[in-house]
Amino acid sequence: MGEFNYDAPPMISHYTGALSMFGSFWILVDILSDRKKKLKASSNRIIMVVSALDLFSSFWYFMGNWAQPIDENNGFSNDNNKHGTIGSCTASGFFIQLGTMAIPLYNTTLAMQYLLSIRYNWRDDRIWKEFEQCAHAIIIPLAIVLSIIPIPLELYNPWYFYCWITPNGWENDSFVRGTRLSSDFFYAIYFALVFSAAIVVTVIMIALYLTVRKTVRRSRAYDFENQVVPAGAAGLESSQIDSSLNSSDRKPSSGTSSSMFTLEGAKRMIKRSTSTARRQKRDARTHQVAIMALLYTIPFYLTWVIPACVFLKGYLVWRGMARWQKLPRLQYAMQVYVAVAMPLQGFMNWFAYMFPRIQTFFKKRLSQYCHLSLCCGKSSTAADSQEEAPSESQRMRREEAAADLNQVEDDESMEQTHDVTGFDSGDIIFSSIDSIEPETGAAEGFRHIIATAGLRQQEPEEEEIVFCVDTGAAYIKPCPSDCADDGSSTREAGALGEVGVMVPMGSEDDKNSGS
Incomplete structure (x- = not known):
């Protein structure tokens, strides 16, 4: 066991907590700086609330064991790294518990919002009236209540590299602060909340995937059916087109009898073309929104679901229901992972939030690079120029046209x-x-x-x-x-x-x- 540095995980959380604070603060400032426009989108409103909650919890992840009482020792760090009091530990536990109860539910809400938008074509105003308001009215009060109750029960104590719900101080066959029964009650809520949210989010992501796949297939079928639009759109019989194309020797005579006929075909083609443009625009938006839903879901799995599995394993070991089976390396790796991943959701959300801008930036750079390459490639050999030169018959037909x-x-x-x-x-x-x-x-x-x-x-x-x-x-x-x-x-x-x-x-x- 001496080969592992158990002071490292608490130190890691200071850095990852700072990164998460940066990400959440950026999102809040960016949305509120243009709130009249950006708060119209339901996804932005939900992300703003998640970022506000994460900003508070990330601050206390950043504080980490600095907020733990000086006279406590949880076995994973020495007393020299602790500078807090019971009051600071209680504050840390309260805000981390607030985020723990609310953020998984808001991740589910965000996934549901994307499902309503993509699969059922709900607009933002309908999502707000029929879904989002109810979600806010339930999640926020529930999270606040479940964060306040542990305070009088003295359940906020040093836990891993921060403060959370756990009994502490064994003395005279009982705990000095908190009880095992009350802590088990909140553990049950935590595990049920996170794993239920994971199941719901997974089902929603599968539904979104099936919806996007169906949209792509429908678009491909539509494009295939309309590959030969011109002749049909103009209202011409195929025999007329073939006759016209094959009779290159026929000299056109004067007159304009085809003007109205061609205009009718143009009207039909314009109608179909505008419909195609709208469909392509809608399909592109569906694809982009689905990508955003996935990008916001990945941090939820990394920062909540996997750490919950680690904590469940630790809880079963603590209650004597399971053993590590002499795997100290795995135990240490889990502690390092929790210290890295748990405080990092704000930074991961920031990356998802900035993804459209990052994508646009690289597309512009790629377009400029390709444009430069094409311009430079135009000065090719004389043989290439000769291949591109039109033939005599082509020039004659152009003159006739x-x-x-x-x-x-x-x-x-x-x-x-x-x-x-x-x-x-x-x-x-x-x-x-x-x-x-x-x-x-x-x-x-x-x-x-x-x-x-x-x-x-x-x-x-x-x-x-x-x-x-x-x-x-x-x-x-x-x-x-x-x-x-x-x-x-x-x-x-x-x-x-x-x-x-x-x-x-x-x-x-x-x-x-x-x-």
Whole structure:
């Protein structure tokens, strides 16, 4: 036993307690600094309460054995490290007990909030009215009562590296402070609370996993079914499309009989495209929220469930119901783990709270790095340039397509509107026409591009799309001035938020390069 330094675990708690205080304090300041916005989210409100409770308990974990009475010796540290009194030990025990009774319940509440939000699509206001208020009204009073009762029973005494519920001072066949029966009662509450919360949280995480998996499968099925949207969206028969694509030698004649026909197809495609954008946005949010739920759950297992298992083992040994079976290394490792993990929930919660910002930071860095790599990679060999150069037939077809578009008269330009939400004014959200056969109404090329960069978080109730035949693109009103003037000015609209430009019909590589 001399190979183990039993003074180390109490010293470790000073550092981990300080880290937890830092994390909890950061979360509180960050939320309260923008409380009008951030307190609207149910998850932020729950995390704020958890951080406040953890801040108090982490402070006393940081104090550790410094708050224990000088004249006590629990066998794991010497008297030189103790500088407290019975009063400081009682205060330490009270705030640690307050967090012990409340934080596991709030972890369950947080997991339930994520379940209601993801699986049942509850909004924050409904969660607050029908669930969160009741949770606060039950957890806080219950935790306070269960923390006050041990004070008159003199149950807050030195325990491990801090003060908590335990009888102390054996004298004349009885304990000087506290009783075994009363301490067993609170131990039973503690174990029941932590392990019940662990079971509930585990079930909720499984339900969230199944929900997210179902969402991903549904999205993949939807994407697969709509891979060939253009022809159907335009209302064209497949025979017409095939005939148009295969008749490259046919010269287009003048006329604009296809304008209305193409606009109907555009309206259908815009409606489907906006629906797809909303679905993708919703699925991305579901995935992100599920990740946050998991990140907040991991600290609960590490800082509460595993230490509870260690304490249960120690309790059974103390009551003579189990033995260590001569495993001193395991016993010491458990003490070190408790000293490291138990005070650390605030810091782990801070990492989960900051994860979206950390993720965004690295995405930006990666995007900048990839952009730099692509820019540098553009100066490739002459052979690569020759491979990318269009063939003579491709150039001819581009010229023919441009001639088709130029034949559309300015006075026959048309506008159609359709309700849409989620984009910014001036964004090109749809670019469809590569070239048109005016007599037959067949489109030689048909693509649609959805602007994702312009999506708003708060969608307005109503907006209008303007489809301009001259440019073959759809805009959120107001339509740019150049969309009604010159079809060749489509590429110049990039400053207005364009995410795709109209490219005449060419090879598959040429078509893909437009998006």
